[in-house]
Amino acid sequence: MKKMLALLLSLALCLLAVGAVAETATEAPATDSAIEVNPVENGTVVPFADHNFQITLPSDWNVLEVSDDQATAGIIYSCANPEGTRTVSIAYTELAAATDLNAAATELANTYENVQMLTINSIPFVSYSIKENDVNGIATLNAAGTGLYQFLFYPASDEDYGSLALQIAASIDTIQ
Numbered sequence: 710m711k712k713m714l715a716l717l718l719s720l721a722l723c724l725l726a727v728g729a730v731a732e733t734a735t736e737a738p739a740t741d742s743a744i745e746v747n748p749v750e751n752g753t754v755v756p757f758a759d760h761n762f763q764i765t766l767p768s769d770w771n772v773l774e775v776s777d778d779q780a781t782a783g784i785i786y787s788c789a790n791p792e793g794t795r796t797v798s799i800a801y802t803e804l805a806a807a808t809d810l811n812a813a814a815t816e817l818a819n820t821y822e823n824v825q826m827l828t829i830n831s832i833p834f835v836s837y838s839i840k841e842n843d844v845n846g847i848a849t850l851n852a853a854g855t856g857l858y859q860f861l862f863y864p865a866s867d868e869d870y871g872s873l874a875l876q877i878a879a880s881i882d883t884i885q
Contacts, residue, residue, distance in 0.1 A: 746879040756884060757786070760801065760851070760858070765880035767873070770797075783859075795870045797877060800859040807854040810835060817848065830882040838865060845871075847878055 752765040766788055773787040773796070783800040790796075810826070814835040818824040821837035827847070828834065834847045843864040848857055860881065862874040 746875045749876045796863045798861045802857045
């Protein structure tokens with residue numbers, strides 16, 4: 710778990726480019742809740758076949774180039790609205806040993822705030838916030854429990870974007 714924390718912290722440092730750094734919290738993960746939100750309307754489905762999931766994003770959003778530093782820290786995809794004021798980044802971190810989502814949630818709660826278990830399209834996630842840097846995130850494990858996916862939404866303080874970020878999150882689904 711220490712290696713997972715180190716990888717998460719490395720990812721947080723990398724996310725400085727998109728406005729994210731870890732903030733200490735002492736909360737324990739809250740109980741599971743389900744997101745009941747309609748997905749993005751008239752969006753574009755972006756498949757990640759190598760990772761067995763897809764996400765629907767607004768059709769007018771631009772794919773951002775992932776820098777070498779971001780790629781090294783695990784960023785596999787990043788996009789932004791046309792104005793560049795709202796972003797979604799997706800990161801993948803290979804873990805040294807298999808784990809379960811409860812253990813991952815406990816580790817996240819040691820670093821981030823508002824950690825809660827939730828379910829999206831029958832996929833278990835952990836949500837969290839990095840208030841100091843205006844970021845909300847959700848994380849889940851791959852099927853083997855050996856990799857952690859993080860979906861990061863910036864800026865969390867943009868109330869209008871909050872609704873859209875929920876719609877984007879609600880669109881995450883496995884590829885059948």
